[in-house]
Amino acid sequence: MAERLIYLPLGGAGEIGMNAYVYGYGAPGKERLILVDLGVTFGDMDGSPGIDLIMPDLAWLQQNRDRLEAIFITHGHEDHLGAVGHLWQRLGVPIYARQFTGALVRLKLEEMGHPANVVNITGPRPEVTRTGPFTVQFVPVSHSIPESAALIIDTPAGRIVHTGDFKLDGTPVVGDPFDPILWHDIAGEGRGIKVLACDSTNIFTPHPGRSEAVLANPILEWVMAQKNLVVATTFASNIARLKTLAEAAIASGRKVCLLGRAMRRMVSVGLETGVLTDFPDTISPDEAAGLPRNQVMLIVTGSQGERRAASAQLSRGRYLGLQLKEGDSFLFSSKTIPGNERPVGRIMNALSELGVDVYDADDGLYHVSGHANRPDIEALHELLKPEIVIPMHGEHMHLREHVQMARARGLQAEIAVNGTMLDLTGEAPKVVDQVESGRLYLDGTVLIGAMDGIVRDRIRMALNGHALVSVIVDEEDNVLPDAWVELMGLPGRTRGGDDLARHVEGELAEFLEGADARTVGDDRKLDEAIRKITRQVAMEEIGKKPEVTVIISRLMAD
């Protein structure tokens, strides 16, 4: 059969997070493969209580591991590289990334005890990486972290441009500007662009995006206007923003103190790799605590309300010897990611209780997005003139809107969510397969499947409480008097004021007394009967049916 070019997202398509995109070229079922990005997404109490990190289930890729050539990482955000430390071993192939990104990937690998030398540091275009049927170039694009790259993936079936995350920023403060002439040249080479796999995050934002550089003046003016201690929070990886904030501090006679491990790490990797130059000297929390309040700016982690980050700690009181007070000022130089409104609100209110004046970026003065807005995406379509547009990095509604926009412009376009394999060889993309895709949860130190039922049981316990029943059956299949009931996460008293556990025990005792030998002799039947009674009694007495675990102990004759 003829060779074909395939695209298969395993993460990031139908969601914003845990990016992982597979491209393949070869005979059907025998394509040689590359993986672009290997990121995480973050758990939440709603859908995944107790889970910090969520990553793509790579089962399909593991089954086809012998066909996988390499992993390419576009940039250093967690949703693009955060799973490398946890999943690299399952794939075992070389990783390619630019210098700053590569340094972050190496840290991830080292943390998990893997060899850092599997990372190959790759320069930007015109440097090329040849692997299997693919020739790959990293093309600098602007984004909210330095050294972001789009990938040019040349294959015998034509040229793919995989944008990664990008915006059209000619003055990004730190990192590479978006260069339309460079992209014009790329589009003009050879047969042009066959496929554009394109960031869809901001497809619903109607106005053109704004440059990182527009923030310098508003931020400086804001800092100048503050009379006491100034605190600013933003995404740790937004090194350009850190620089803008720090320079505003220096210009207004303040020293800068960085709080939060992620922030210090990003700045140090930035300096080590040469991406970041001229970052002002920083001072320690001790030094900051010793200076007059109007001579200090803290730049801190936790813009999304993370419970253990510096912002949250400061909002709760003393942290590393520093304490916020009436008249201090706190700037969220960040956007609240949907879903984080409540934790961010909690911090803002806690700061308000301390008398701290809180400023956010809602009016656009103190934050710009790192993603291309709708007109910017259109401009990229126009610049690259691809035959086919495949929207990625978006929830279903973003992908759908992006497809509609591309089609309205006369381009071929198709929605492919995680697990959908597209054949891109012909004029129009064609769905050719649905493969198993899913999510893995990092639970403590163990990777579990999202569908394993473990987290489902936790959610059920959280919603319904948990009743435990212990029953002892003696050597002659007699149930010892009184089942023992313990409740966890359930009201202790019934509506009528009785002790709920004792009440359930009474009902169970009555049942067990009259239970027939067939039921008592059969673990499954006994378990089922006890569970049913417990749930019924609870429903009557407190109006809810708890999860029930029954432990049946059978005494053995010596």
Add this chain to the structure above:
Amino acid sequence: MAERLIYLPLGGAGEIGMNAYVYGYGAPGKERLILVDLGVTFGDMDGSPGIDLIMPDLAWLQQNRDRLEAIFITHGHEDHLGAVGHLWQRLGVPIYARQFTGALVRLKLEEMGHPANVVNITGPRPEVTRTGPFTVQFVPVSHSIPESAALIIDTPAGRIVHTGDFKLDGTPVVGDPFDPILWHDIAGEGRGIKVLACDSTNIFTPHPGRSEAVLANPILEWVMAQKNLVVATTFASNIARLKTLAEAAIASGRKVCLLGRAMRRMVSVGLETGVLTDFPDTISPDEAAGLPRNQVMLIVTGSQGERRAASAQLSRGRYLGLQLKEGDSFLFSSKTIPGNERPVGRIMNALSELGVDVYDADDGLYHVSGHANRPDIEALHELLKPEIVIPMHGEHMHLREHVQMARARGLQAEIAVNGTMLDLTGEAPKVVDQVESGRLYLDGTVLIGAMDGIVRDRIRMALNGHALVSVIVDEEDNVLPDAWVELMGLPGRTRGGDDLARHVEGELAEFLEGADARTVGDDRKLDEAIRKITRQVAMEEIGKKPEVTVIISRLMAD
């Protein structure tokens, strides 16, 4: 001691939700009291899993029940009357409300089996209710539900205006307009306004609010432009919006079908009480299913992503014989309340998967807020010229901003969060007490305290999982071989691939074998030791410490 005028919020101050405000007049500690509003707030998985309704803990009011004269309900929103059915019995005093609101209060009471005749239907000013030292008038204000009222509370210490929820809307479509001349008169009577207790919800919104009436044209144009089935969702209680939507449907040749119990109930109470007139005839879901798609508009509940409401049901597939399809249109004529972004997003994406075009109100065309914005609040301050402003109906940051605004205008103002008692007798408000305040959770059919630990245990099980250990000790204080371990919400396998429960059992068996008689003979010690080992072993094997429940069964000699 001289008599004094006090204000004591028990809900709604320091949060948006579960409003409950106490006013009192009399000798300190002997004030006669009234309660304004008795609302609920809604639980979430984050902070209160398994809890649907949260309401104020009225312990203080119950202790002082003999001093309570009456309850006044300002309007029919759940956060102002939702707790009446659950808590009225603890107070046992008459309830006063206007007709539409009163009808809703009666339904709440009847649902819980309480006498509906405790509700006294009260006309608007100039009708007065005298109770104890208070003379109370309901003054119509505009809001997002009909018959909203501010209260004028006249006391020997002066006049209080309690705004309830309000906006400055001269053309609210349904219900009373805001009448500045009326308020001018009220401010000019007698000694003027001593205290303004004022809605703070939109204090951070810088532009003047917009009238409900501005939506009619955009909504009509939107409906006219749609080619297939049209669905619109909004808050069920926003009867003006329902009318605007329904009239747009009729004007564009569509029949209207209402889906969702709350929506049908609101419309029928609106019609019965005469608040709503000229609402178009509606059709049943069956009839709707039988008509061509371009002749129907569904108006449905679930604008906040509620899992069981009509919007969610429709997004998941067939509902009451109706099924959305490619080319249908779905309008969120509503704002997403902070914290609901994820569930609303889930519905939007599910609709996108069905091929439905989703429209939201982000550009302001299809929704207006029901609350006064910052300039509107300023205008009310100006109109009423109160001596003292007490901000309410807001999180701490809203209250603080409102106080700052009032002070900047030369007014006395003070933040009082739930439980803070203010003395309003003098020129400036004075904090005179902090009373116990808190939250009650409706868990199934039982009211539990938020601090009882029940929900805390559920959250812990959700985050950490739950390990159950059953141990049997015989008549001679020997532990029977093998503790039995059951896991709920925990990985079945250790990092090394072993069965986790069996592994913990092994470690426990080893401990129990060597345990001394003092430990085995003492339930508390044995429990503690088993719990500790279980947590340690789990930490080593899966990197997390579960909640542990130990059941020790001691066999008795016959």
